[in-house]
Amino acid sequence: MNIENGSDATREIEKEEHEELKEETEDPRRLQPWNKQITFRGIVASILIGSIFSVIAMKLNLTTGVTPHLNVSAALLAFISIRTWTKLLQKIGIATVPFTKQENTMIQTCIVACYGIAVGGGFGSYLLGMNKRTFEQSGGLNIIGNTASSIKEPGIGWMTGFLFLVCFIGLFVLIPLRKILIIDYKLTFPSGMATAVLINGFHGSGDKMAKKLLNNFLKTSSFSFLWGFFQWFYTGKDECGFAQFPTFGLQAWRQTFYFDFSLTYVGTGMICSHIVNISLLLGAVLSYGMMWPLITRLKGDWFPADIPESSMKSLNGYKVFVSIALLLGDGLYNFVKILRITMVNLHSKLKTRSLNSVGRVDEDADLCSLKQDEMFIREKIPLWVGGLGYLVLAIISVIAIPFIFPELKWYYVIAAYVFAPSLAFCNAYGAGLTDINMSYNYGKVGLFIIAALAGKEHGVIAGLAACGLCKSIINVSCILMQDLKTGHLTLTSPRAMFLSQAIGTALGCILSPLSFLLFYKAFDIGNPDGEFKAPYAIIYRNLAIIGVQGFSALPQHCLQLCYGFFAFAIVVNFVKDLSPERIGKWMPLPTAMAVPFLIGGYFAIDMCIGSLVVFVWEKMDSNKAEKMMIPAVASGLICGEGIWILPASILSLAKVTPPICMKFLPS
Template identity: 25%
Template sequence: MNLITWLRRRGVSGESVPASQSQPEFTFTAVILGLAIGCLICFTNLSLGLQSGWISMMSIQSALIGFLISRILPTPLTPQEIIVVQTTAVATGTMPLAAGFVGILPALSLLSEERDGVPPIHLTWISAIAWSCAVAYFGVFLSPPIRKQVIIEEQLTFPSGTATAQLISVLHKLPPPDTSIRQRRGYKPLSPEENTSAAGETSGSLIADNDDDESETTIVREAVQHDGWWSLSWSFVASGLMTLFAYFFPVLFAIPLFGNYLASNWLWYFTPSLSYVGQGIIMGFPTTLSMNMGMLVGWAILSPLSKLSGWAPGPVGDMSNGARGWILWTSLGIMCSDSFVSLLPVGVDYVSDMFSKSRNDYVVIDGNTTENHETETEDRLVPMKWVLVGLAFSICAGTILVWIVFGHDGIKPWATVLGFVLGGMLSIIGVRALGETDLNPVSGLGKISQLLFAWIQPGNIVANIIAGGVAEAGAQQAGDLMQDLKTGHLCHASPRAQFYGQLIGSSVSIVVTTTAFTLYNRAYVIPGPSFPAPTAYVWLSLARLLRDGQLPEKSSSFMIGFSLLFGLLSATKTFTSRRQHWVAKWIPSGVAFAIGFLNTPSFSIARLIGGVMEYTYRTRYAKDKNDIRLIVIASGFVLGEGVISIVSLVLQTFGVHAASCWGCGHGHCGGCPPA
C-alpha cells in the first residue's frame, strides 16, 4: 500500500474510516492505564503547582509511558488506544490547576477577617469534592464545538498536540501525520486551487521526508523501544531516591550555594531537584531563560532596591510588607500586560471571522468542491445534543454546588452563571492562542474575569476569586483537552472515545486531587515554607487591589513601567511569531519572566540547568527532530519526585520528620524549624 492510498483510507483526503473497520480505541485496558498514569501526574502537578505555581500537561510523557507499558502487555495497544491513554491521563493529571487547588483554594485560606471582612475559608473534604464537581465538566462539554472550529475549520497548529501525534506515528511505524495545511494566523480562507495545490505538495513532501529520514527515525524508534524502559527507570529511581534523601536531610534541597548570608537574608539558595531539572528540559531553553532573567531582575535588583529604600520594610520573604510581596505587583503587571497584548490579535481575528462573509474554505474531493472538512463519521463524533445537555447541566449543577459550598454571601448564583458564560467566551480566545503559540494564557484570562467581577460585585473579595476561578477553569480545561483532540485528529482517533476518556479522567481526578490536597493540608502549612503556593497571592492581591486601589509604596511606578515594556515585547513577539521568524523564540516570554519574580531563585536555577541540557542535546546530539530520548529521562525525573512526594506525605502525616537539620542555619530548609 502506498502512502497516498494509506492517507485516503485514514481520511486525510476527506474520506472517513467506517467504525467497523477501525482499530480498537476505547478499551478497558487503555482507560485503566490512562487513569494510573494520570494519578501519578496529578500528584506530581499538585506538588509542583503548590511549590512553584507551574504545572505541565505531560501529554507527550503520557503517550510515551503508555507505549512503553503496552510493549509488555500480551496484546500491545493500538495507536488509537494510546491516544485514549494520553487523553485520560491529561484529564486526570491537570485537575489541580483546573479546580484551583494550586491557586484559588490556597488564596481563600489566606483571607483575613480584619482586612477582608471575612475569615479564612478552609474547605472540608466533601466541600472540596463539591467545588471540584462544579468546575470539572464545563470545559469537557465545551471542547467538541470548539474542536470543530479551531481544529477542523481553522486547522490551527497546537504544537504540543502535533508533537505528540508525531511521536505516536514514529513509535508505531506509521507515516507522519499531515501537518502542512494549517492556518498560522487564525482563519484565512483558501481558494479551491490553493488548497488543491497545497494538498498535492503535502503528499509529495511526506513521501520525500519519509524516504530521507526513514533510517534516522528508525534508529530513534528502536532506541526508545529498547532503551526507553531503562532510561525511564533509572531517572525515576534517581529522582525518587534524591527526593527521599532530601526529606531526611533537608539541606540537600536548600544548599546555601551563595553563602549563608544571602540564603538567610535574601533567599538566594539552590534546590538541586531532578524534578525541576526535568521540568526545565520539558519547558525548553527559551522559557527557562526567560524565567531566570525574571529571577535576576526581581531578586537581584528589585528586591534589594525595595528593601534598602524602605518601600518593603518587612522580612524579604514576607508577602504582606516584605520585598517578595512588593515585587509581586510588578510580576502581576507583567503577566496582565503580556497576556492582554498577546490575546489582542487573536481576539481581533476571531471577531473579524465572525463578521466575515467567507468563513468557510474549501477542499476538493474527487473533483467536487465541499465545505465539510470533517473526516470522521457521525458515530465517532460527540453528538451536539450531548454537548447542549451537558453544558446546561454542568452550569446548573455547578451553580448550585458553588452556592452550597460558599453560601449566598460568598457569591450570588447569578454571578456564578455569569462566570461560566464568561469562561466559555474566554475559552475560545485562550484555545486559539494555544493553537497558535502553544501557550494557554489562563493567568491573564483569570485576571480579566477578576476585573469584570470587581465591577459586577464590588467589594466582595470572595466572589471575585471564586467567579474568576470558575471562568479560568473552563478556559484552562478546554485548552488542555484541545491539544489531545488535535493529536487524535492527526492520528485519526475517535473524538467520541477521547470524550469518554476525558469524562472518566476528570471524574476520577475529583476524588484523587481532593484527597491529595486534604492530606497535604493536614501535613503541611499551605501556603508555607514547603509549599508557598505563589499563585494564591496573585489571586488575593489582585482582588484586594481591585477593592481598595492601594499599592505598596513606589510599586505602582515599577508596575506601570514593566507593563509597558513587556506590552511592547509581547507585541513584537506576537508579530514575529505569526510570521514564523526565528527571532520570536528568543524574545522573553512575559509570563515566564513574571514566574521568575513569583518564585524564589531556588526554583528557577535548576530549571535553567534543564533548559541548557535540552538546548545542548537538541543542537549537538539529537539524531533527528523526533529524537525524544532526553524527554524520556526528563519524564522519569518529574514522575520520580511526584511519586516519592506521596511517600513523604505519609511520613509527615505519621510524624516521621527529618533525621538531621545540619547545615540548615539559614532557616529555609523544608521540614526543619527556622534557626
C-alpha cells in the same frame, strides 16, 4: 501557570510518518470501533499514571506555580506501560490484544484530563487564596475587603463538589463546534499536533525504540526516586539538607541563588523551551539579585521598619504587586493580540467559505487529510448531547454553587454561563492558532468584575469563586479541543476521546483534592520562607482585593513600579511581534519572569541546568532518535521524585523525623 513547550522531534518524523498514515487511512474498516478503543487495561493505566501526574502537578503548583505541558510525557508513559505489560503477558504465554495508537491516544487523553484538574483547579491559586493563612499574609482585617467572612478553609467535600460542577460543564461547551474548529478552520493546536506526531512515531518505531525508551525512563526514574530518598535523611529541621546547599556561597544563598538538587525541576527544564528557562533566570537576577536588596535598604523610608516582611505594606507587597503587573501586562497584550487574530481569521474563513459555496474547489486537498476528516466525522457526537449536557449542568450549578459559596449569587452564576460558550470558543480558537491557553486571563476578568460588583463585604470570596468558575469551563473545553486534534491525527474516534476526557475529568475531580489535602496536611503550605510557597495564592487574593478597593491596597511607590513593569511586559511583546526573527527570539517572556520575582531564583537555576543538559545532548548527538529520548529522560526525572513524594508525605503525617540535619554556617 502553564509554560508552553514544543518538541523538535515532531518536525523530523512528520514526513516519515505521512506514508504510514496514508496506508492506514486507505481502508477505514481496518480501524477498531470507538468502544473497542477504550480498554480496561487502558483505564487502569490512566488511573495509575494520572494519580502520579496529579501528585507531580500539585507539587509544582504549590512550590513555584510553573507547570509545563506534560502531554508528551503522558503519551510516552502510556506507551511504555502498555507495551511492557503486553510483552510480559506474551512471555508467559497469554495472548493480548494489540496495542494501537488509538488506545495510546485514549490513555494520554485520560491522563491529561486527570492531571489538568490539579493544574487548573485552583489549588495553588484561587482556592488556596481563600484560606486563613493567605488572608493573614494579605494584611488581615487591616485591609479593606479582608473581612472575617472572607475565609474558607480547604475541605474535601466542598472542593470535590465545586470541581465536578465547574469542570464537567466544560466538556459540553464546544461539542457542537468541534468540526468547525478542527476540520473547517483547520486549526493546528500545536501541542495536540506534537503529541499526535510522537504517538504515531512511537508506534512506527518498532520494538527496538520501545525498549530504548523504557530503559532510559526506568534508569532515570529509579535514580530520581533513590536520590529523593537519600536526601530525606539530611532534612531533620527547617533549612536543612541538599535543598539548601549554598552552591554559590552563603551570600548568594541568602538571596535564593543556589542549586537545590531538585531533579523534578531539572526534568521540567528539559521539557520547557530554552527561552522560558532563561526568562526565569533573568527574572530572578532582576528581582532578588538587584531590586529587593535595594528596596530593603529603604526600610523606614518607603515602608515602615517595624512591620514584618510578610506584610503587604512591607517588602512582600512590592514582590506580589510587581509580579501581578508583569502577569497582567503580558496577559492583556496576548489577550488583545489573540482576540484580534481570532477575529481576522474568522472573517477570512467566512469569506473563504462563501466563495467555496459558489463552486470553488480546493484542488490541493491532501488525500490523507481527507481520510482523517472522514474518520473524525463518521462517529460524530450528537449535537443534543452538548446542548442538553450544558443546560442540565448549568441548572444544577446555578442551584448548588450558591450553597458552596453564598457570596456568589445565583444571578452571577447565570451570567457566567451565558457568556461562557462565546468566551470558550474565542479561547479555543486562539489556542488552536497560537498554542496559548488564555483561560487564566478570562478567569481574572471574571474575578475583577464580580469582586467589584459583590462589594467590600463579600467581594473577595465571590471574586475568587467566579474566577474558578470561568477559568475551569474555558480551560476544560480548550483541553478537550486540543486532545480532539490529537485524536484527529491518530485516527481515534471522537466518541472515544470524549468518553476518555470525561473519565479523566472525573478522576481528576476526585484525585486532585485528595492529593492537595495530602500536601496540605503533611507540609507547611503557603509559608513564604518554606519549600511550598504557593506563590499564586497570595497573588489571586490580592487581585480580588484590588477589584474590591482599587489601587489603595498598594504600598508606597509600588504603583509607579507596577506601571513600569506593566509597560515593560507590553513593550517586550510588541518587539517580539514586530521583529520575531532578528530581535524577538531573544526577548524574555514576562509571565515566566514574574514567578521568581515572588519566590526566588533557586528553581530557575535547576531549570536552566535542564536546558543546559538538552543543549549539550543535542550538540553531541543530533540524531532524531536520540531527541525522542529527551522526553523519556525528563519524564523519568520528574516521575521518580514525584513518586517519592508519596512515602515522604506518609512519613511526615506519621511524625517520623529524618535523623540528620545538614546545614551550612559561615566560618
